[in-house]
Every structure is written in structure tokens, then in C-alpha cells.
Amino acid sequence: MLDERKASILRAVVEEYIHSAQPVGSGHIASAPGVRVSSATVRNDMAVLEQDGYLHQPHTSAGRVPTDKGYRYFVDSLTGPAPLDSASASRVRAFFNRAHGELEQMLSDTTRLLSDLTDTAAVVVAPAHEAAEVRSTHLVALSPRVALAVAVLSNGVVEKRTLELSADVGEELLATASSHLAAHLVGGHLSAVGTVASSGDPATDAVVGAAVSAFGADDGQGEVDNVFVGGTARMAGAFEAVDTVRQVLTILEQQLVVVTLLRDVIDRGLTVAIGSETGIAPLAECSLVVAPYAVEGEPAGTIGVLGPTRMDYAQALAAVALVSKRLSQRLSEG
Amino acid sequence: MLDERKASILRAVVEEYIHSAQPVGSGHIASAPGVRVSSATVRNDMAVLEQDGYLHQPHTSAGRVPTDKGYRYFVDSLTGPAPLDSASASRVRAFFNRAHGELEQMLSDTTRLLSDLTDTAAVVVAPAHEAAEVRSTHLVALSPRVALAVAVLSNGVVEKRTLELSADVGEELLATASSHLAAHLVGGHLSAVGTVASSGDPATDAVVGAAVSAFGADDGQGEVDNVFVGGTARMAGAFEAVDTVRQVLTILEQQLVVVTLLRDVIDRGLTVAIGSETGIAPLAECSLVVAPYAVEGEPAGTIGVLGPTRMDYAQALAAVALVSKRLSQRLSEG
DNA sequence: GGCAAGCACTCGGTATCATCGAGTGCCAGC
DNA sequence: GCTGGCACTCGATGATACCGAGTGCTTGCC
Structure with a gap:
């Protein structure tokens, strides 16, 4: 454990570095508020902090x-969670007052909000399907041999799959199959799609089966939960090396990796993952601040911001916490 | 007009610069195949090409x-459109053979394909709504006061809007409204949503009205046509300055700007927009290669790649052309 | 023992300067 | 009209010196 003075010094170094992005020397710290000792004393403590692994010196005669x-x-x-500054808080309020309509659109806009608030990239993972029950399903003919299977879930998510049928399907057959599917799925979970029973009619079963396997297949691996990413330009501005930006973008483009990462961080009970804590090498220079959000009290999805390790953690934590709270309210109130 | 030799020299300079990213001097050009004159002659021609605005010299004693x-x-x-190399062509073939299921998912995957083929960022604009007719509409209750209006279009797009109702709506009222809506919309275009007639019943009309205005409002401006962007990491790798990357990302994050840009380029009858031809200052160092795709013969959307001005145009043109052709086939065949 | 003052030392960053060489423009000659 | 030759330009590269922020350590004070 660090004694009070070393802790203050460490805090001052972090704050200063976050601000300046330059290695910070003992002189700056000594003149910082909250530290009332000489630079020599600061140096001694900093040497200890370095030995203990809290600080790093790029080279001799450089700051830490x-x-x-x-x-x-x-x-x-x-x-603890300092409240968000009032300007930001009112932006959040305005956003959720204005928000309306479309779930995906709102989640996508939420990444913009988070990005604006924290000046970093933002990520929003849409509610998982498992939690929601099916409210309605339909089979709609697009052309003689192609139909669209649509399932509306209670959380407002609409799952759809294109079905390519082996034979022309008449209107009434599609209607029969549609209501058969609805009868077995509505009120249950989409993941239970595999258990749909036979209708007794082979033609109907063929269509229903196509829908079942379409929903089942993608549920397994194909389409991962939707992820919305925003503010990548801001993230790019935070790094010096274009290569770092490239690596981070590479990660952010892989939806599965992003979802897994967020889930993993949450599962570990963390709110912040710093550098190597993310477990992803290309994110060594990044930190991730996350928060889950809930719908009707049930954990639904996750939001987070991804910035350089030298990000403004207080602001990010406050922003993510408030947005997740308001988002939960917004999604539950309906 | 350029005489044959100057044209050859210009081509050689462009090819060499695309390859090396370094200003190219007369010596390299003189030793290039297709140019059979001395470096001195090349120098003379290059001076003319510079005067005519085809080349630029960063400074005296540098290449062009x-x-x-x-x-x-x-x-x-x-x-003309050189065919894609066979390795790439077979990747395209494999992609569209494997492609199945979900429209949006496929379009999103298409950006990855294009990005892989051209090593740049790729953009796919989803089919516009206007072109498609409504195949089916439904109102689904999510909670007592919230319903989801779903419209399935003939091109496989599903439009949905969350409706927040002022009063609890019973199941049968919703069903009535739903079929009223369907009766007026199915077979027509979603943009004609404003013309839905009254049903005579005020309660029904209230619900229908909510759906109508939800569809109508967003059609106007809110949710722009869906745009899928991929391969931003590759784009980042193509530039030296992190600031350039940031600016390009800023553009790519603005869906409306991207859609407008692509549409504008197509409308101008272009396939390639180079640097300032894009009309967007931050894209001064970028070129855009686009192609429209069609569904059932009707222009539907646009695909494109966005890379540095020194991209491989032949490859990009071939890739974009082939992908748009295959995508059109894929979306029409069903 | 703990903190501060002083001091020698380190070492990256910056500026200066010379060198190098790729590349140019131009002229004379074939 | 093309080419070889030549003087010239100027950014890139590297050597050198210098500066100064910052360090570690030692000494002295309370």
C-alpha cells in the first residue's frame, strides 16, 4: 500500500500526464497543489514508485x-463516481428527451453522445436476443421463391432472415406456415426456435423448417449481437502514431472481438480496463470504460468508451455511468 | 491533348508513384518499359507536363x-475495364456463393470483401426505400403503451418504428389498426404513407396516425439510407499523417455526407472522383471509385471504395465493377 | 529518521554545419 | 528533335556542440 504522500504524488503525475502527454518531472509535481514537499523529496518517492511499478521512466533524465x-x-x-459536470449532464438529458423512435438508431446515436462527452471512441452493444421474448413472427413473400421471416422481440429488436425456398410457395401456404411459426414462437424465446413441432403437413413443414434453420443458424454464430461504434475519428486524434490508430481500428471493426471484450471486462467485475488489462495486445495503449445497461431490470447490453490510457477517467466514468442509467430508464419506461 | 510520348511518361509517373509513394525522377521513367527515350527528353516532357498541370514538383531537385x-x-x-485478376475474381465468386440470409448483413460483409480486394476503405449504400413497394405491415405490442410498426419492403428491407401511444391500446384495437394500415400501404410505396385515409374510428385513427407519422417523419430526414462502411483500418494504413486519417474518419462517420457524396459522384456520371473532385476538402488526398448496383433492373444503391489518391485504380475499378455486377445479380435472382 | 538544499551527471532535443546525391534545367552537338 | 554533358539546387543524412529538464546522491538541518 502506498502512503498518503506517495499516493498524492502518483495522482499528480497521472493528472499532469493526462493533461500534457509529456513525461512529468519532479519539479512540476512539487509545485502542484496537494503536494507540499520539495522536488527532492518528490524525486525520492518517484524512484520508489518506479521500483514498485507505478511509474516508468522513458530514459534517464526524463520525467515519469x-x-x-x-x-x-x-x-x-x-x-467514487463524481457526478458529471452540469453542461455534460444537460446534454445527456437533452439527448434522451429528444430520443425517440428507432432502437438501433437510438443506440447508434448514443455512441455519438458518448463520444462527444468523452472525446473518445464509443461502443454500444445492443440488447442480447436471449433476454427478450418473441412478440410476433411473420413470413412475407418477396418474390415467388424468396420469403422473409420476421420476428419482433419484446425489446424492440426485429430479427429477419431471407428464406430461399426450393419451390414456389403460394400465398395460403405461406400464411399457414406463418401462423404455425407464430403459434410456436410467440411468447417464447427465439433461441427455442429449434423445438418447433411439425404441423403434419409436409409442405408447411418445409417452409417452417427453412425459417427455423435460418433463425437457428445465425443465432449460433453468424450474426453476432449488434454493435455500434462511433467517434473513431476522435480516437484517431488521440494518438501520435498512425500505426496505433490502424491497430485500434482493426479491433473496432471486429464486432465479435468488441462484444467479447466488453462482456469479458464486465464479467471480471471491472468498470475500467487499462492497457494490457484488456487482454488484447493492440489495445496496449488504450483504456476501456464500460457499464452495463438494463431493460426492465434485466441486464441487456453494454456501453463503453475506448480511448488512450491517458484519457480523462473521471469524465469517462461519470459519462458512461450516467448514460447507461438514462439509457436503462429510456428503454424500460415504455 | 497530350502526344503519345508525354502520355506514356505521365502514365509511367503515376504508376511508379502509386507503387513507391515517392516523387519520381526522370531517371526512373527513362528506364521504365514503354518509354524509349533518354532521361533528358523525359525531363523536358515532364517540365511541360508540370506546366500543363499534370504533375507537381514538391521542390526543385525533387522528382514529380x-x-x-x-x-x-x-x-x-x-x-477500358480490365478484368479482375483471377484470384480476386474467385474470391468474389466464393463470397456471393456463400452469401445468404440477411440483406444488411450481406451488404456489411460486402464492404469487407471490397476492402479486402482493394486494400482500402469500402462503402455500400443500401437500396433506397423509394424503389421498393411495401409487402407487409404489422403493428406489434411491446408493452401496454408501446408498439412497434414494422413494414417489410419488397427488396428485403424492414423498416420499423417505435410508437409511444398516449393511451393503453388493447389487442383488438391494435389488430384493427394494423390491418387498416396494411390495407392502405401494402402494394404501394412507403413514401405514400401520408395518404392513408381515415378509418372512421377515432381510436383506430390515433394508432394509425402514430404509425404514419413515425414512418413519415423519418422518411423525411432522420434516418438516412443505411450506409455500411468497412476497412477503415486499411485506409488508415495508407496515410502518413494521423491527422489525415482523422479527417477521413470524420467524413466516413457522417452517413449523410457519405451517401450524398456517392450519389453526387454517380449523378455527375463519374466512376472515379479524384482528390478535390470529391468536392469535400478533407478528402483532398483521397479518391473514390464507385459503381451503382441494381435490383431487378432498377437502380438500387451504390458501392464504392475510398482510398488515397495514389491507389491502384485498375484494381479498384475492376473490383468495384465486378462486385456491383454480382451484387445486382444476387439481389435480383431471388 | 525524514525532509530539503545543493550538485554533479545524463541524455534527449534542437540548432548548426558540412556532405551527399538524386534530380533538375539548359546548352551544345549529333 | 533527341541526347549527352554539366553546373546547380536543395532536401536528406549525419556529425558536432549545446542546452536544459530532470535525475540520483550526498550533506545538513530539524
Whole structure:
């Protein structure tokens, strides 16, 4: 454990580095508020902090830079969730007052909101299907041999699959199949699609089977839960090296990786994952701040922001917490 | 007009610069195949090409770099659409053979395909709504006061809007409204939603009205046509300056701008927009290669790739052309 | 023992300067 | 009209010196 003075010094180093992006020397710290000792004393403590792995010195005669462990201590020592500044808070309020209509659109807009608030990239994972029950299903003919299977879930998500049928299907057959499907799925979970019983009529069963396998297949692996990413331009502005930007973009383009990452962080009970804590090498220079959101009290999805390790954690934590809270309310109130 | 030799030299400069990203000097050109004159002659011609605005010299004693006008000449002089190399062509074939199921998913995957083929960012604009007729509409209750209006269009697009109702709506009222809506919309275009007639029953009309205005409002401006963007990481790798990357990402994040840009380029009868031809200042260092695709012979959407001005135009043109052709087939065959 | 003051030392960043060479423009000659 | 030759330009590269922020350590004070 760090004594009070070392903790203050560490905090001051982190704050200063977040602000300046330059290695910070003992002189700056000594003149910082909250530290009332000489630069020599600061130097001594910084040497200890470096030995303990909280700080890193790029080279002799340079200032210190926080390590992941240093950031971790800093984040953990933040005195609880400071409220968001009022300007930001009112933007959040305005956003959710204005928000209406379309779930996906709102989630996508939410990434923009988060990105605006934190000046980093933002991620929103849409509610998982499993939690929602099926409210309605329909089979709609698009052309003689192609039909669309649509399932409306209670959380407002609409799942749809194109079915390519082996034979022309008449209107009434499609209607029969449609109501058979609805009878077995509505009120249940879409993941139970495999258990739809036979109708007794082979023609109907063929159509129903196509729909069942379409829903079943993609549920397995293909279409991962929807992820919305926004503010990548802001993220790009936070890094010096174009290669770092490229690597981060590569990660953000892989929906499955992003979803897994967020879920993993949440599962580990974390709110912040710093650098290597993310477990993804290309994100070594990034930190992730996440929060789950809930619909009707049930955990639904996750939101988060992804920025450089030297991001403004207080702001990010506050923004993510408030947005997740308001988003939960918004999605539950209906 | 350029005489044959100057044209050859210009082509050689562009090709070399695309390859090396370095200003190219007369010596390299003189030793290039297709140019059989000495470097001194090349120098003379290059001076003329520079005066005419095809080339630019970063500074005295440096080689030449193509200007937008130089690229334009190069692109226009490409001898028609060279076919895609067989490796790429077979990847396209494999992709569309494997493609199935979900329209949006396929379009999103298509950006990945294009990006893989051209090593740049790729954009796919989903089919416009206007072209498609409504095949089916439904109102589904999500909770007592919230319903979802779903419209299935003939091109496989599903439009949905959340309706927040002022009063609890019973099952039968919703069903009535649903069939009233369907009766007036199915077979027509969604843009004609404003003309739905009254049913005579005020309660029904209230619900129908909510759906109508939800569809109508967003059709006007809110949700722009869906755009899928992929391969931004590859784009990032093509530039030196992180600031350039940031600016391009900023553009790509604005769906409306992207859609407008593609449409504008197509409307101008272009296939390639080079640098300032895009009309967007932050894209000064970028070129855009586009192609429309069609469904059932009707123009539906647009695909394109966005890379640095020094991209491989032949490959990009071939890839975009082939993918748009196959995509049209794929979307029409059903 | 703990903190501060002083001091020698380190070492990256910046500026200066010379060198190098790719590339140019131009002229004379074939 | 093309080419070989030549003087010239100027960014890139590298060596050198210098500066100064920052460090570690030692000494002295409370």
C-alpha cells in the first residue's frame, strides 16, 4: 500500500500526464497543489514508485510516465463516481428527451453522445436476443421463391432472415406456415426456435423448417449481437502514431472481438480496463470504460468508451455511468 | 491533348508513384518499359507536363508527383475495364456463393470483401426505400403503451418504428389498426404513407396516425439510407499523417455526407472522383471509385471504395465493377 | 529518521554545419 | 528533335556542440 504522500504524488503525475502527454518531472509535481514537499523529496518517492511499478521512466533524465498499474491505482483511488459536470449532464438529458423512435438508431446515436462527452471512441452493444421474448413472427413473400421471416422481440429488436425456398410457395401456404411459426414462437424465446413441432403437413413443414434453420443458424454464430461504434475519428486524434490508430481500428471493426471484450471486462467485475488489462495486445495503449445497461431490470447490453490510457477517467466514468442509467430508464419506461 | 510520348511518361509517373509513394525522377521513367527515350527528353516532357498541370514538383531537385489532373488523365486513359485478376475474381465468386440470409448483413460483409480486394476503405449504400413497394405491415405490442410498426419492403428491407401511444391500446384495437394500415400501404410505396385515409374510428385513427407519422417523419430526414462502411483500418494504413486519417474518419462517420457524396459522384456520371473532385476538402488526398448496383433492373444503391489518391485504380475499378455486377445479380435472382 | 538544499551527471532535443546525391534545367552537338 | 554533358539546387543524412529538464546522491538541518 502506498502512503498518503506517495499516493498524492502518483495522482499528480497521472493528472499532469493526462493533461500534457509529456513525461512529468519532479519539479512540476512539487509545485502542484496537494503536494507540499520539495522536488527532492518528490524525486525520492518517484524512484520508489518506479521500483514498485507505478511509474516508468522513458530514459534517464526524463520525467515519469504512469504505467498501467499506475493508472489502475489512480482509477481505484478516485473518490467514487463524481457526478458529471452540469453542461455534460444537460446534454445527456437533452439527448434522451429528444430520443425517440428507432432502437438501433437510438443506440447508434448514443455512441455519438458518448463520444462527444468523452472525446473518445464509443461502443454500444445492443440488447442480447436471449433476454427478450418473441412478440410476433411473420413470413412475407418477396418474390415467388424468396420469403422473409420476421420476428419482433419484446425489446424492440426485429430479427429477419431471407428464406430461399426450393419451390414456389403460394400465398395460403405461406400464411399457414406463418401462423404455425407464430403459434410456436410467440411468447417464447427465439433461441427455442429449434423445438418447433411439425404441423403434419409436409409442405408447411418445409417452409417452417427453412425459417427455423435460418433463425437457428445465425443465432449460433453468424450474426453476432449488434454493435455500434462511433467517434473513431476522435480516437484517431488521440494518438501520435498512425500505426496505433490502424491497430485500434482493426479491433473496432471486429464486432465479435468488441462484444467479447466488453462482456469479458464486465464479467471480471471491472468498470475500467487499462492497457494490457484488456487482454488484447493492440489495445496496449488504450483504456476501456464500460457499464452495463438494463431493460426492465434485466441486464441487456453494454456501453463503453475506448480511448488512450491517458484519457480523462473521471469524465469517462461519470459519462458512461450516467448514460447507461438514462439509457436503462429510456428503454424500460415504455 | 497530350502526344503519345508525354502520355506514356505521365502514365509511367503515376504508376511508379502509386507503387513507391515517392516523387519520381526522370531517371526512373527513362528506364521504365514503354518509354524509349533518354532521361533528358523525359525531363523536358515532364517540365511541360508540370506546366500543363499534370504533375507537381514538391521542390526543385525533387522528382514529380501526379496532380489530381494527372491522375484523372491516367484513369481516363486506362484501356477500358480490365478484368479482375483471377484470384480476386474467385474470391468474389466464393463470397456471393456463400452469401445468404440477411440483406444488411450481406451488404456489411460486402464492404469487407471490397476492402479486402482493394486494400482500402469500402462503402455500400443500401437500396433506397423509394424503389421498393411495401409487402407487409404489422403493428406489434411491446408493452401496454408501446408498439412497434414494422413494414417489410419488397427488396428485403424492414423498416420499423417505435410508437409511444398516449393511451393503453388493447389487442383488438391494435389488430384493427394494423390491418387498416396494411390495407392502405401494402402494394404501394412507403413514401405514400401520408395518404392513408381515415378509418372512421377515432381510436383506430390515433394508432394509425402514430404509425404514419413515425414512418413519415423519418422518411423525411432522420434516418438516412443505411450506409455500411468497412476497412477503415486499411485506409488508415495508407496515410502518413494521423491527422489525415482523422479527417477521413470524420467524413466516413457522417452517413449523410457519405451517401450524398456517392450519389453526387454517380449523378455527375463519374466512376472515379479524384482528390478535390470529391468536392469535400478533407478528402483532398483521397479518391473514390464507385459503381451503382441494381435490383431487378432498377437502380438500387451504390458501392464504392475510398482510398488515397495514389491507389491502384485498375484494381479498384475492376473490383468495384465486378462486385456491383454480382451484387445486382444476387439481389435480383431471388 | 525524514525532509530539503545543493550538485554533479545524463541524455534527449534542437540548432548548426558540412556532405551527399538524386534530380533538375539548359546548352551544345549529333 | 533527341541526347549527352554539366553546373546547380536543395532536401536528406549525419556529425558536432549545446542546452536544459530532470535525475540520483550526498550533506545538513530539524
